[in-house]
Amino acid sequence: MQTDDPNTDSSPDATITIVYAHPLITATKTDSLVIDADSNSYPSPGDTLQYSIVIANTGNSPATAVYFMILSQMEILFCLTM
Numbered sequence: 001m002q003t004d005d006p007n008t009d010s011s012p013d014a015t016i017t018i019v020y021a022h023p024l025i026t027a028t029k030t031d032s033l034v035i036d037a038d039s040n041s042y043p044s045p046g047d048t049l050q051y052s053i054v055i056a057n058t059g060n061s062p063a064t065a066v067y068f069m070i071l072s073q074m075e076i077l078f079c080l081t082m
């Protein structure tokens, strides 16, 4: 059974809905203090941190050729000195 597109004069004619493929990539990076060598409860030199990165596609189509890069080790050094 064909539907009738209410936006056209002819009847019955199928309603056409265009669905666009749209991947939606997110990356979430978290850190935790695993070994607090100096027991001061915050990251400091000599401690051990663990970084976790979750990359997800919540879009409506697969994503291809996705690359994830950490651009600089300075980011890690910056966190250690905070």
Ligand SMILES: [Ca+2]
Pocket: 004, 005, 006, 007, 008, 009, 010, 011, 012, 013
């Ligand atoms: Ca119609």
Ligand SMILES: [Ca+2]
Pocket: 036, 037, 038, 039, 040, 041, 042, 043, 044, 047
């Ligand atoms: Ca510490």
